[in-house]
Amino acid sequence: MSSLYMLVGTLIALGVLVTFHEFGHFWVARRCGVKVLRFSVGFGAPLLRWHDKRGTEFVIAVLPLGGYVKMLDSREGDVAEQELAQSFNHKPVGQRMAIVAAGPVANFLLALLFFWIVAMLGSEQMRPVIGAITPDSLAEQAGLHVGDEIVAIDGVKTPSWDAVTLQLVARLGESGALRLRVLPQDSSLEQERVLQLADWQRGVDSPSPLRSLGLQPWVPELPPILDRLEPEAPGVLAGLQAGDRILSLDGIQVDRWEALVELIRQRPGQSVSVEYSRAGQTAEVSVVLAVREEGEQRFGYLGAGVQMPVIAPSMLRQVSFGPLEAIPEAAAQTWRMSVLTLDSLRKMLMGELSAKNLSGPITIAKVAGASAESGVEDFLKFLAYLSISLGVLNLLPVPVLDGGHLVFHLVEWIRGKPLSERMQMIGLQIGMGLVFSVMLLALYNDLARW
């Protein structure tokens, strides 16, 4: 089932985003009176094709990772005398820039639309209340306490843990003051706490912002009752079942799920004795824990999830907006995500963030599947993120990409005449090399993660 979601999710995601991007180019090109020869979603051999009255061929092609709009251009082929005025390269430079920019702009507009819908749908989210603080951590030094609700970070409101994480991710690899506004438990007075960052998580492969600050989200009391046991994992093999309540591990009493997890993690590969109760009966089994490697460290692993309890309504908050309120919210979200994307790219280039964070089509497919499976809202958010990445990436000043063409046109606009063919060619070669290298790296990361 999940692979079906993955397939359909990816096809919809890429289909919608690519079509919209190309449609941006197409629409403005038509406005400017450029003749569009072909509008293709996908590359390679055509699967479906039809023509419209103005002579544009619409194509859906086999390879779904992208698409293109082919415009009449006298540099690329012979153009009849009477059609010269309709060719791309005979348009004023301002119009050409508008046509090129329209693709990425369409992606931002699409993201805006999706965020707008999501903001109106609203969602029930857990208040970002601190559940635990690691001793001697940055969080403790800054005077944060268990029970504090994080209201804002760096002046931006954080109504949910998602928002908190988003704000924190933006500061990865940086130094300086991180300002948190918190609402202490049983108080109605907000207070400010300052955390001093120094090269925070710089160069770490998979940074975990919350954990590294020493913060853990508040989660409802979790009794150690098993659920969702993985097939062929140590738990199932030892005969444990969903619904079993764990009483002790190696003689150590456990009454919370987190405590059980901690005990298990400390015992990679060890044989442990587990006492549990099932339907009122107490029993004991011995389990050989599996080994999980996380970087250099090794952790024990049981292969079971926890049964989710019902959360008290006071810890939840309904976050939703009306059609008008949702517009600034969506705009802010689009802006934040764009900045974040650009910032992550800059950090990867500067080596502040490991290049292993770069993902390619396979990871996108996996996330597409997971988000499609978890509901319309998550899928819309994912589409919006992806659309923004597409827009931002395409605006990078790399020849071959839209941004590179914009730079060429900008130079032409300033100089009053275009760059020489040779210069453009060299630029294209370098750009193509860059794009290929990045794609290769992204694909490699995908495969290695698999």
Added chain:
Amino acid sequence: MLKQRIITALILAPLALAGFFMLYGVKFALFITAVVMIAAWEWARLAGCVAQWQRVLYAALIGGAIYELWWHPQWAQQVLLWSAAWWALAVFLVAFFPRMGRVWQGRPQGLLIGFFVLLPAWQGLQILKGWPQGNALILAVMILVWGADVGAYFAGKAFGKRKLAPAVSPGKSWEGLFGGLALTLLIAAGVGFYREVDSESLLLMLCGTAVVVLFSVVGDLNESMFKRHTGIKDSSNLLPGHGGVMDRIDSLTAAIPVFTLLLWVSEWGPL
């Protein structure tokens, strides 16, 4: 011409068979290194190096890289994963050809691509040889590639109508591709029944076969693309009547790494 083809085949086939299947350890490694280095010498020509010394230097470079790989078997996994990433990308290069060809087909790019084409093939063979039933695995990947060729030849001849990649290799048709797939799937199914594997493994085997065959076609088209760009027909004339070594192993350069990775994923052997 046909006579020459047959004579070459008669001399070469036993040599190749002996090299691939009767040598072990260092001798096997040296044998496949020799084959890959000859292919590298030809590749340099395809990438646009005309001067003999440049081509020899390139072959030596590839030889040096192989020497490093030999001493660092722990790199094997990365090498094969990079290769899979490259071949996935190559699908687009082939699909795009020749629209963007001018832009990325410079000499340095071609020589760099040679590393992605040649080294993983060596690495894959080396890994396969060391796994249980190594010789059978090498034979299997060869049968897949040749089966795909044979199937494509006959199906293309009988039904070939729609061109697969007219700009790259005008002789190939979609019908040929399907014919090649059909024959290899039949062979794989036959092997599956003979070895009495359960139906789930059989299904995975068939999927794997299709993937390997599709990539072998990409490997073939990739070489054709470079030939077309440089404007030469055979990679060399080392094998009279057959062209060069690269012409014989082009499909294998893609099929071997992919085949090895798939076997690794299905836990046939370690990497």
